[in-house]
Amino acid sequence: MAKSPADPAAVHAANLDRAKPLLAKLRADGIGHFIDGKTVPSVSGATFETHSPIDNALLATVARGSAADIDAAAKAAEKAFKPWRDLAPETRKALLHRVADAIEDHADDIAVLECIDTGQAWRFMAKAALRAAENFRFFADRAPEARDGRNMPAGEHWNMSTRVPIGPVGVITPWNTPFMLSTWKIAPALAAGCTVVHKPAEWSPVTADLLVRLAKQAGIPDGVFNTVHGFGEDAGKSLTEHRAIKAIAFVGESSTGSAIMAQGAPTLKRVHFELGGKNPVIVFDDADLERALDAVVFMIYSLNGERCTSSSRLLVQDTIAEKFNVKLAARVRALKVGHPLDPATEIGPLIHARHLAKVVSYFDIARQDGATIAVGGKPHDGPGGGHYVQPTLVTGASATMRVAQEEVFGPFLTVIPFKDEADAIAIANGVEYGLTGYVWTADMGRGLRVSDALEAGMIWVNSENVRHLPTPFGGMKASGIGRDGGDYSFEFYMETKNISLARGTHKIQRLGV
Numbered sequence: 001m002a003k004s005p006a007d008p009a010a011v012h013a014a015n016l017d018r019a020k021p022l023l024a025k026l027r028a029d030g031i032g033h034f035i036d037g038k039t040v041p042s043v044s045g046a047t048f049e050t051h052s053p054i055d056n057a058l059l060a061t062v063a064r065g066s067a068a069d070i071d072a073a074a075k076a077a078e079k080a081f082k083p084w085r086d087l088a089p090e091t092r093k094a095l096l097h098r099v100a101d102a103i104e105d106h107a108d109d110i111a112v113l114e115c116i117d118t119g120q121a122w123r124f125m126a127k128a129a130l131r132a133a134e135n136f137r138f139f140a141d142r143a144p145e146a147r148d149g150r151n152m153p154a155g156e157h158w159n160m161s162t163r164v165p166i167g168p169v170g171v172i173t174p175w176n177t178p179f180m181l182s183t184w185k186i187a188p189a190l191a192a193g194c195t196v197v198h199k200p201a202e203w204s205p206v207t208a209d210l211l212v213r214l215a216k217q218a219g220i221p222d223g224v225f226n227t228v229h230g231f232g233e234d235a236g237k238s239l240t241e242h243r244a245i246k247a248i249a250f251v252g253e254s255s256t257g258s259a260i261m262a263q264g265a266p267t268l269k270r271v272h273f274e275l276g277g278k279n280p281v282i283v284f285d286d287a288d289l290e291r292a293l294d295a296v297v298f299m300i301y302s303l304n305g306e307r308c309t310s311s312s313r314l315l316v317q318d319t320i321a322e323k324f325n326v327k328l329a330a331r332v333r334a335l336k337v338g339h340p341l342d343p344a345t346e347i348g349p350l351i352h353a354r355h356l357a358k359v360v361s362y363f364d365i366a367r368q369d370g371a372t373i374a375v376g377g378k379p380h381d382g383p384g385g386g387h388y389v390q391p392t393l394v395t396g397a398s399a400t401m402r403v404a405q406e407e408v409f410g411p412f413l414t415v416i417p418f419k420d421e422a423d424a425i426a427i428a429n430g431v432e433y434g435l436t437g438y439v440w441t442a443d444m445g446r447g448l449r450v451s452d453a454l455e456a457g458m459i460w461v462n463s464e465n466v467r468h469l470p471t472p473f474g475g476m477k478a479s480g481i482g483r484d485g486g487d488y489s490f491e492f493y494m495e496t497k498n499i500s501l502a503r504g505t506h507k508i509q510r511l512g513v
């Protein structure tokens with residue numbers, strides 16, 4: 001009997017079939033930089049290899065950029081800036097919608113390639129390209145109003161503010177959900193009238209190359225959007241130091257953010273940082289515990305836990321901690337680790353052997369600090385033999401332990417009990433990060449009080465993370481500087497200019513008469 005398309009085995013097989021010719025082409029062609037509308041090798045001829053986290057298979061040989069390649073891309077972006085800036089915003093809007101169309105047309109290819117390059121499970125990646133297309137549409141629609149300012153009449157003058165695009169910008173992105181995430185930056189930058197040099201993460205170059213080529217096919221003029229591959233310490237560093245680049249939008253680790261700030265200081269770079277997190281989910285004993293449980297499990301074990309907004313610390317009220325932990329442990333034990341292209345898979349392999357080693361090192365750190373590994377705590381022998389790890393639950397932790405303080409960035413949850421509201425707030429705020437917070441309670445007064453007290457850029461009450469594009473996205477403390485989303489994005493990619501017009505012939509002080 002023929003299997004229905006919804007049958008997991010049939011979907012898995014279809015995903016593998018879809019991947020085969022894409023991978024063959026990738027291996028044959030390799031990945032070059034994309035500068036001034038053309039695919040080019042590195043000036044030095046240097047390359048690096050990218051491998052799949054599923055089985056370590058070679059995916060592609062990739063151009064390894066350095067200062068000379070960044071210089072070529074920055075010059076192309078500089079040359080393209082004025083014509084792009086001066087294009088009618090309605091034309092920019094139409095072009096960006098065409099990029100969204102191209103992404104939608106290739107959404108299935110993007111999904112399978114992203115799974116194979118990053119190890120993220122298809123169930124989460126299947127829609128990631130569509131979300132990227134949505135990012136382009138959202139900012140395309142706002143392109144015509146990006147320059148709008150305010151009227152501020154005053155006494156003898158009429159003041160008008162307007163915004164102008166800042167110039168060519170650098171976008172530096174990490175490897176977790178790389179396609180979708182890069183479009184949060186690239187789409188508003190282009191809509192604002194900036195030109196872009198993108199430096200994607202060296203561990204996930206595949207879909208970044210696809211994105212820039214789709215943009216070209218959609219009609220984005222040469223030089224407006226360029227991509228240079230390579231490592232942070234050379235290509236990334238050169239981008240942050242280049243004189244023609246006026247701003248750097250960066251997503252990655254907090255320590256890299258510090259380095260970029262120092263590298264960009266001599267050229268006075270404007271920076272926007274989206275950095276690490278150790279986000280608390282606080283569950284009070286009056287909460288809807290079934291929904292809270294669903295959200296707790298989803299927000300740390302989806303996307304392999306390689307998610308900046310993951311709730312990696314569960315703060316649970318001591319009155320319900322035992323009962324809640326038992327249910328939680330059962331759910332974690334039942335999570336399905338497997339091949340990323342299998343739609344039944346909930347957790348795929350981690351991005352890289354080095355990242356796996358980092359996550360695994362926290363098992364010993366937990367034990368040494370006196371916490372209990374209630375579930376998991378070992379690498380996992382998954383299909384292909386890649387960088388799989390068991391989803392892990394750590395209980396009996398105190399707020400100062402390293403597993404309660406440091407970002408693990410894997411399927412690794414630390415549970416910390418608390419007594420009351422004040423205790424929960426103190427524990428939640430007692431880390432260097434401040435990206436998101438999640439609060440579960442039936443008492444809306446408490447929900448608001450706790451949200452107000454949490455040191456984090458984004459709080460969800462009785463919800464998991466649901467992104468709404470007009471809202472501000474970003475973190476406090478070591479989690480970032482600046483906000484993405486809606487007009488917040490344009491504030492970053494544009495300069496505000498005030499124009500003051502004399503209404504008449506007001507008195508001007510006369511000197512030297």
Ligand code: NAD
Nearest residue numbers: 173174175200201231232236237252253256274275276308
């Ligand atoms: P990373 O900081 O190691 O690398 C990110 C990017 O920066 C890569 O492209 C890398 O090549 C580049 N880079 C590294 N050193 C550089 C330098 N000196 N100059 C310029 N560029 C340099 O981060 P990662 O390991 O790729 O990603 C994981 C991190 O990203 C986690 O900390 C995670 O929380 C964070 N993240 C944050 C958000 C957010 O929105 N706050 C979203 C996703 C990921």
